[in-house]
Amino acid sequence: MTDPRIDIVEHVVAGDPMTGVGERLGPVYDPALGVETKKVRLAAPADVDAAVGAAAAAFPRWRDMSWARRQTILFNFRESLNRRKNELAEIITSEHGKVLSDALAEISRGQEVLEFALAMPQLAKGGYSENVSTGVDAYSLLQPLGVVGIVSPFNFPVMVPMWFLPIALATGNTVVLKPSEKDPSAANWIADLLKEAGLPDGVFNVLHGDKVAVDGLLDHEEVRAISFVGSTPIARYVYERATRAGKRVQALGGAKNHMLVLADADLNLAADAAINAAFGSAGERCMAISVLAVADSVADDLIGRIAARMDGITVGDGRRGCDMGPLVTREHRDKVTSYIEDAERDGSRLVVDGRGVKADGDEAGFWLGPTLVDRVEAGSRLYTDEIFGPVLSVVRVRDLEEGIGLINGNAYGNGTAIFTTNGGAARRFQREVQVGMIGINIPIPVPVSYYSFGGWKQSFFGDTKAYGAQGVHFFTQEKAVTSRWPDPVPDGDELNLGFPQ
Ligand code: NAD
Numbered sequence: 001m002t003d004p005r006i007d008i009v010e011h012v013v014a015g016d017p018m019t020g021v022g023e024r025l026g027p028v029y030d031p032a033l034g035v036e037t038k039k040v041r042l043a044a045p046a047d048v049d050a051a052v053g054a055a056a057a058a059f060p061r062w063r064d065m066s067w068a069r070r071q072t073i074l075f076n077f078r079e080s081l082n083r084r085k086n087e088l089a090e091i092i093t094s095e096h097g098k099v100l101s102d103a104l105a106e107i108s109r110g111q112e113v114l115e116f117a118l119a120m121p122q123l124a125k126g127g128y129s130e131n132v133s134t135g136v137d138a139y140s141l142l143q144p145l146g147v148v149g150i151v152s153p154f155n156f157p158v159m160v161p162m163w164f165l166p167i168a169l170a171t172g173n174t175v176v177l178k179p180s181e182k183d184p185s186a187a188n189w190i191a192d193l194l195k196e197a198g199l200p201d202g203v204f205n206v207l208h209g210d211k212v213a214v215d216g217l218l219d220h221e222e223v224r225a226i227s228f229v230g231s232t233p234i235a236r237y238v239y240e241r242a243t244r245a246g247k248r249v250q251a252l253g254g255a256k257n258h259m260l261v262l263a264d265a266d267l268n269l270a271a272d273a274a275i276n277a278a279f280g281s282a283g284e285r286c287m288a289i290s291v292l293a294v295a296d297s298v299a300d301d302l303i304g305r306i307a308a309r310m311d312g313i314t315v316g317d318g319r320r321g322c323d324m325g326p327l328v329t330r331e332h333r334d335k336v337t338s339y340i341e342d343a344e345r346d347g348s349r350l351v352v353d354g355r356g357v358k359a360d361g362d363e364a365g366f367w368l369g370p371t372l373v374d375r376v377e378a379g380s381r382l383y384t385d386e387i388f389g390p391v392l393s394v395v396r397v398r399d400l401e402e403g404i405g406l407i408n409g410n411a412y413g414n415g416t417a418i419f420t421t422n423g424g425a426a427r428r429f430q431r432e433v434q435v436g437m438i439g440i441n442i443p444i445p446v447p448v449s450y451y452s453f454g455g456w457k458q459s460f461f462g463d464t465k466a467y468g469a470q471g472v473h474f475f476t477q478e479k480a481v482t483s484r485w486p487d488p489v490p491d492g493d494e495l496n497l498g499f500p501q
Pocket residue numbers: 151152153154155156160178179180181209210211214215229230231232234235252253254255285286386388414455459
């Protein structure tokens with residue numbers, strides 16, 4: 001029996017909390033306290049039907065609402081989100097563990113996509129060509145798809161849903177969001193705020209759950225498109241299953257992002273960048289730098305500068321003004337720790353060991369301090385696996401050529417960065433590297449909202465990236481109209497079976 005003192009995070013369907021028929025519950029932890037603070041409802045197949053049914057029922061009215069009215073609702077949402085984002089940041093920190101400033105930053109990045117979507121009447125305009133044939137005009141309409149599903153990972157419980165949600169809604173679709181079961185509450189908070197902003201019931205629904213909920217969305221006839229973000233094996237699975245069911249799919253997967261530092265780089269800039277990109281959000285970012293590929297001639301110097309900076313990183317409860325919070329669960333912390341144990345065994349050099357870190361927080365929290373490992377072999381598990389924690393591996397390379405070869409040999413292709421003062425080297429890097437998002441003296445090159453986000457190779461399945469122009473393309477379908485309004489009306493005796501000229 002459920003402990004009545006523990007809150008249950010319920011689905012939000014047709015504007016109201018819904019218990020549904022699924023009786024299974026999952027645990028939700030406060031990672032800094034190391035205790036279960038809530039439960040989350042896990043949907044049964046009939047709950048998927050209820051959520052999709054609500055979204056399908058709301059679609060005609062939302063689709064037919066004028067741009068002006070839809071935009072007003074999204075503007076209201078933007079204003080209240082801006083006013084109340086501290087509340088949301090606290091929810092993120094209490095379930096994910098990232099520090100409050102980082103939670104606020106994630107909200108801001110999500111808000112940028114919302115602000116982009118506020119220009120949707122301009123972005124989703126079709127084209128018009130007058131007189132393509134005598135008296136004939138051609139034009140295109142961009143129309144919504146219908147019900148779309150969003151499935152998101154634990155590491156950005158607000159930003160990742162917001163990569164899709166504002167664009168899907170602004171273009172007239174209705175949505176079922178399946179957030180991560182590890183930090184589900186932010187999605188409900190967003191649903192409440194959208195309702196307050198005037199969003200009609202059923203236009204945005206939150207379905208909590210695990211594989212059962214996701215599979216239900218992937219197979220459901222009424223769901224027209226799936227936007228997925230998560231680990232590579234699941235992204236591939238989602239892509240294959242949902243495309244087989246005839247849906248439009250964009251599935252963003254895992255990563256192993258390299259930062260290449262050439263011998264001519266500004267080493268202080270590179271050291272600061274490495275610290276931020278490897279250990280921010282405890283390394284639980286899909287764009288985190290996890291491999292530092294550094295020119296041998298400056299490797300010892302750079303490692304020294306990074307290690308010195310690591311001494312100053314404070315680890316603790318994200319509500320206490322620390323630099324780095326805990327990992328999301330105990331299991332995940334233990335898995336990340338197992339890579340450090342590997343490093344000890346396989347002859348790599350453990351420069352800074354984050355195990356046993358003294359955290360400013362509850363002893364039971366899921367702590368692991370920042371860790372730096374030098375002389376990592378490209379064939380080792382430490383190098384090939386996405387670790388998704390505060391562990392930075394150093395691989396020494398001879399030069400640009402070897403660095404590009406290393407990056408292109410890696411299975412993932414999400415983000416990468418080069419640090420150099422040589423423009424020619426940067427340009428060659430940008431042209432030759434097989435990665436979707438490139439930083440030049442920028443460690444985490446997340447594109448702004450009016451470009452599009454997505455990796456290459458095993459980091460992405462599909463062909464239309466998230467947000468920006470590609471996001472608008474993903475959530476709309478084009479209709480081409482060829483039109484003639486005879487004037488004056490012909491008398492009907494001009495029979496002609498040829499092509500119009
Ligand atoms: P995950 O793949 O475990 O889960 C993602 C979503 O898929 C969750 O909603 C989860 O409930 C669902 N899911 C899990 N197992 C499933 C299964 N067997 N069948 C169907 N659905 C399933 O990922 P996570 O641990 O929540 O998030 C971390 C991962 O996400 C990392 O690999 C990270 O790189 C990746 N990520 C990628 C990006 C990107 O833009 N490429 C952004 C953020 C996170």
